[in-house]
Amino acid sequence: MEQKIDMIVNRLPAKTWNRLSVNQAEIKDLTADGWTKPAVTVRYPKAEKPVVKELTAEQQDSLYKKMEEIHTGMGAEVSRLKPEDATDICVETAGHSEETVPNDVQTVLVFDYSSQKNSYQDVKIHAKAGENVTVWTVVRSEKDAEGKAVLRTLMQAEENAKIRLVQVDLLGNRMELFNDIGAESGKQAQIEVVQLFLGAEKIWAGSYATLTGEKSHLQLDAGYYREKQQLLDMNYVAQHIGKKTESGMNVGGVLQDASKKVFRGTIDFPLGCAGAKGDEMEDVLILGEDAINQTVPLILCAEEDVEGNHGASIGRPADEVLFYLASRGLSEEDACNLLARAKLEALCNRIGEQEIAEQAENWLLEVTGDEA
Amino acid sequence: MKEKTYVDDVDRSIYDIRNEEKDVYRVQEGLDASIVEKISKEKNDPAWMTLFRLQSLQIYNELKVPDWGPSIDGLDMSHIATYVRPNTKMSAKWSEVPEDIKDTFEKLGIPQAERKSLAGVGAQYDSELVYHNVREEVAAQGVVYTDMESALKGEYADMVRKYFMKLVRPSDHKFAALHGAVWSGGSFVYVPPGVSVEIPLQSYFRLNAPGAGQFEHTLIIVDEGADLHFIEGCSAPKYNVANLHAGCVELFVKKNARLRYSTIENWSKNMYNLNTKRAMVEEGGVMEWVSGSFGSHVSYLYPMTILKGDHSRMEFTGITFAGKGQNLDTGAKVVHIGKDTSSFIGTRSISKDGGVSTFRSSVQVEKSAKNTKSAVSCQSLMLDDKSRSDTIPAMDIRTADADIGHEAKIGRISDEAVFYLMSRGLSEEDARAMIVSGFADNVSKELPLEYAVEMNNLIQLEMKGSIG
Numbered sequence: 001m002e003q004k005i006d007m008i009v010n011r012l013p014a015k016t017w018n019r020l021s022v023n024q025a026e027i028k029d030l031t032a033d034g035w036t037k038p039a040v041t042v043r044y045p046k047a048e049k050p051v052v053k054e055l056t057a058e059q060q061d062s063l064y065k066k067m068e069e070i071h072t073g074m075g076a077e078v079s080r081l082k083p084e085d086a087t088d089i090c091v092e093t094a095g096h097s098e099e100t101v102p103n104d105v106q107t108v109l110v111f112d113y114s115s116q117k118n119s120y121q122d123v124k125i126h127a128k129a130g131e132n133v134t135v136w137t138v139v140r141s142e143k144d145a146e147g148k149a150v151l152r153t154l155m156q157a158e159e160n161a162k163i164r165l166v167q168v169d170l171l172g173n174r175m176e177l178f179n180d181i182g183a184e185s186g187k188q189a190q191i192e193v194v195q196l197f198l199g200a201e202k203i204w205a206g207s208y209a210t211l212t213g214e215k216s217h218l219q220l221d222a223g224y225y226r227e228k229q230q231l232l233d234m235n236y237v238a239q240h241i242g243k244k245t246e247s248g249m250n251v252g253g254v255l256q257d258a259s260k261k262v263f264r265g266t267i268d269f270p271l272g273c274a275g276a277k278g279d280e281m282e283d284v285l286i287l288g289e290d291a292i293n294q295t296v297p298l299i300l301c302a303e304e305d306v307e308g309n310h311g312a313s314i315g316r317p318a319d320e321v322l323f324y325l326a327s328r329g330l331s332e333e334d335a336c337n338l339l340a341r342a343k344l345e346a347l348c349n350r351i352g353e354q355e356i357a358e359q360a361e362n363w364l365l366e367v368t369g370d371e372a
Numbered sequence: 373m374k375e376k377t378y379v380d381d382v383d384r385s386i387y388d389i390r391n392e393e394k395d396v397y398r399v400q401e402g403l404d405a406s407i408v409e410k411i412s413k414e415k416n417d418p419a420w421m422t423l424f425r426l427q428s429l430q431i432y433n434e435l436k437v438p439d440w441g442p443s444i445d446g447l448d449m450s451h452i453a454t455y456v457r458p459n460t461k462m463s464a465k466w467s468e469v470p471e472d473i474k475d476t477f478e479k480l481g482i483p484q485a486e487r488k489s490l491a492g493v494g495a496q497y498d499s500e501l502v503y504h505n506v507r508e509e510v511a512a513q514g515v516v517y518t519d520m521e522s523a524l525k526g527e528y529a530d531m532v533r534k535y536f537m538k539l540v541r542p543s544d545h546k547f548a549a550l551h552g553a554v555w556s557g558g559s560f561v562y563v564p565p566g567v568s569v570e571i572p573l574q575s576y577f578r579l580n581a582p583g584a585g586q587f588e589h590t591l592i593i594v595d596e597g598a599d600l601h602f603i604e605g606c607s608a609p610k611y612n613v614a615n616l617h618a619g620c621v622e623l624f625v626k627k628n629a630r631l632r633y634s635t636i637e638n639w640s641k642n643m644y645n646l647n648t649k650r651a652m653v654e655e656g657g658v659m660e661w662v663s664g665s666f667g668s669h670v671s672y673l674y675p676m677t678i679l680k681g682d683h684s685r686m687e688f689t690g691i692t693f694a695g696k697g698q699n700l701d702t703g704a705k706v707v708h709i710g711k712d713t714s715s716f717i718g719t720r721s722i723s724k725d726g727g728v729s730t731f732r733s734s735v736q737v738e739k740s741a742k743n744t745k746s747a748v749s750c751q752s753l754m755l756d757d758k759s760r761s762d763t764i765p766a767m768d769i770r771t772a773d774a775d776i777g778h779e780a781k782i783g784r785i786s787d788e789a790v791f792y793l794m795s796r797g798l799s800e801e802d803a804r805a806m807i808v809s810g811f812a813d814n815v816s817k818e819l820p821l822e823y824a825v826e827m828n829n830l831i832q833l834e835m836k837g838s839i840g
Binding site for chain 2: 290
C-alpha cells in the first residue's frame with residue numbers, strides 16, 4: 001500500500017492567531033515513496049564556468065555536507081521527500097590565488113519535471129572567498145504534466161563572495177512546486193535572489209538567509225502571477241547575525257480570479273547584530289473578484305542599534321491610473337493586464353539571461369494577453 | 373563607546389497603595405462548578421445567567437491556553453480567587469464609601485476628576501462596584517449609566533440579555549470563557565438616539581486583593597446618531613503572587629453613532645492582563661479607541677472592531693511601554709464587512725530595561741467590503757539592548773476593491789535628531805527625553821487634558837547618562 005505523509009512547512013518564526021491560518025502551511029497526503037529526480041540540462045552562458053558536479057551524499061566533501069545544516073524557509077521537513085539515492089548538483093567557484101584573478105562564473109540549470117510524477121532535486125552553491133557565481137535555475141514541464149516538483153537550493157557565500165541566484169518557474173498548470181532556499185553569508189558577502197513564479201497550480205516557496213558575516217548583504221526580489229485557483233504560499237526570512245548586515249526583500253505580484261497568496265516575510269534582528277538594517281516591501285495587485293491575499297510581515301528585534309522597516313500596499317489599481325489609461329484608449333481589462341504585465345516585466349528585465357528572459361516574457365504575454 | 377541612555381521605571385508609588393482586607397467575602401481559590409454556582413448565588417443571578425456561567429465554565433475547561441503569545445505559565449488558576457467582595461454596598465455618594473477605599477480612589481484622583489471633567493463615574497474595588505453616579509443633567513437626557521448587576525435585574529434586563537456576551541462569545545478563547553463563568557462588576561451604558569454626551573463617563577477598576585482575579589463586564593450601547601466618550605482606568609498594587617484581570621468590553625455603535633473608548637491601563641507587575649474588547653459598528657458609525665498600556669506582568673490586549681455597516685469607520689491609537697519584567701503583547705484587530713468602510717491603526721511601543729513589547733494586529737477585509745480603505749502604522753523604539761520589540765501584523769484581504777497600506781518601523785533614538793536638538797541648545801539628556809515624550813504624543817494628544825497629564829506623569833521619564 002502506498003505510504004502517505006503529511007508535512008508542515010513555511011512556519012512563521014513567531015506565531016500569531018491560529019484563526020488566521022497563517023502560522024504554517026500543511027501539506028497533506030504526500031506520497032512518500034517513488035520520488036525520483038528531474039531531467040537536468042546544464043549550460044554555460046559564458047566561457048568562464050563554475051565547477052558543476054552531480055554528487056551523492058557519500059561523494060560530497062565536508063563543506064557540502066555541512067551545508068545541510070543551513071536553515072531554509074520551508075523548513076527541514078522538505079528533505080524528508082529526498083530519495084535515498086539522490087544526487088545533488090553542486091556548483092562551486094574554482095578558487096583563486098594571490099596571483100590569479102578571482103572567478104566570476106555563470107551556469108544555467110534547467111530542470112524538466114515532465115516525465116515523472118514526483119521529482120526532487122537539491123542544488124548546492126558555494127562561492128569561494130572573493131569570487132562571484134551566478135546560477136539560473138529554471139523549473140519547467142510539459143503543459144499537461146502532473147506531479148510534484150521539489151527544488152531545494154542551499155548557498156554558502158564566503159568572505160567577499162557573491163552569489164546571484166535567479167529562479168524562474170515555468171511549470172505546467174497541473175504541477176505543484178516546492179521551492180526552498182537556504183543561504184549563509186560570510187563577511188561582506190552578497191547574496192542576490194531574483195524569483196519569478198509563473199507556472200504550477202500550487203507553489204510552496206521558502207527562503208531563509210542567515211547573514212552571519214559582518215556587513216554581508218541580502219537582496220531578494222520575487223514576483224508572481226497567480227490566476228484561476230492557483231496558490232502561492234511563501235515564507236521568507238532574513239536573519240541578521242553579523243554586525244552591519246543589510247537585507248532588502250521586495251515581493252510583488254498579481255492575483256487574478258480565485259487565486260490565493262500567502263506571504264510571510266520576517267526580518268529578524270537577534271542581539272548582537274548592531275548596525276543592521278532590514279527593509280521589506282510587498283506590493284500586491286488584486287484583480288480577481290474571488291482572490292485571497294494574506295500578508296504577514298514580521299520584524300523581530302532584540303538589538304537596539306538596528307533599523308527595520310516594512311511596508312505593504314495591497315489592492316486594485318488606483319482610479320487615477322485606470323482613468324489615465326482609459327484616456328489613452330484602454331479598456332479597464334486591458335489596462336489591468338497591462339499593469340499586471342508591467343509589474344512582472346520589471347523582474348523579467350533582471351533575469352539577465354536572454355533565453356530565459358524571453359521564455360518568461362512569452363509566458364507573461366500568454367497569460368495577460370497581448371492586445372494592450 | 374556609547375554610554376547607554378537610562379530611562380527610569382514608571383513611578384508606581386501612588387498605584388502601590390495596599391489596603392488590608394477587612395471583612396471581605398472571598399470565594400475559595402480555584403475554579404470549578406461549585407465556585408461558579410457560589411458566585412452566581414452571591415450575586416443573586418437570574419436563572420439564565422447561572423446557566424450561562426456554567427456553560428462558559430464547560431467551554432473554559434475544553435479550550436486550550438493560546439500557543440502564540442507570551443507565556444502565562446506563572447498563572448495558576450488553582451491559586452486565584454475569582455470573586456472578592458468588599459464589605460460595602462454600592463453608593464452614589466463618596467461619603468458612604470468606606471474610608472480606606474475612598475482614600476485609595478482619592479489618591480488615584482477619581483473623585484476630583486469626577487467633579488472637574490466627568491459626566492459620571494463608576495468605581496470598582498475588587499469584584500464589585502463601590503461607587504456609581506451620573507450627573508443629573510446627563511441622566512435627564514435619558515443616558516443610562518449603571519452597574520452591570522443592577523442592569524441585569526432592573527429595567528434594562530431584556531436589553532442586557534439581548535447583548536451580553538453576544539459580541540465576545542465564551543467560545544472565542546479560553547479567557548473569554550473564564551470571564552463568562554465568573555464575571556462580576558462592570559458598567560452598563562445606554563445612550564439614546566441622537567443624544568450627545570458632552571463630557572466623558574469613566575469607570576475605574578481597582579484590584580486590591582492579592583491572588584485575586586477581576587472580571588468586570590462593560591456593555592455600552594450607543595444608539596443611532598448618539599455620541600459618547602467613555603474612559604476606563606485600571607490599577608492595582610503589586611504583590612508577589614499572581615493576580616489576574618480577564619475583563620470583557622462589548623461596544624455596540626449603532627447607525628451614525630460615535631463612540632470613543634479611552635483606556636489608561638496601569639496594572640501592577642504581578643498582573644496577568646488577559647482582557648477582551650470588541651466593538652460592532654453599524655452603518656455610518658464611528659469607533660475610536662485610545663489605548664495606553666503601561667502596567668501588568670503579561671498582557672494580551674487587542675481591541676477588535678467589526679465594521680459591519682456600510683460607511684462605518686474605526687481608528688485605533690495606542691501606546692505600549694514595556695519595562696523590566698513586563699511582556700506586553702498589544703495591538704488591534706479590525707474586520708471590514710460593510711462597503712466603503714475605513715480603518716486606521718496607529719501605534720507606538722517603547723521597550724526598556726528588559727521589557728518585551730509585541731505589536732500584533734490583524735486586518736481582515738471580507739469579500740463584501742467593497743471600496744475598503746485601511747492603513748496600519750506601527751513604530752517601535754528600543755531604549756537598550758536588554759529589551760525586545762516584535763511586530764507581528766497580519767492582513768487577510770478578500771476583495772479586489774480595496775486599498776490597504778501597512779508600514780512599520782523599528783529602531784532606536786536617532787543620533788541625528790539628538791544632534792539637531794542639541795544644536796538648538798538642549799542638553800543630550802533633555803533632547804533624548806523630548807524625543808521619547810514626543811514619541812508618545814500620538815496617544816496623549818487624543819486624551820482629554822487631565823488624562824493626558826496623568827499619562828505624561830505615568831511616563832515621567834528621567835533621562836540620565838549619555839555622552840556618546
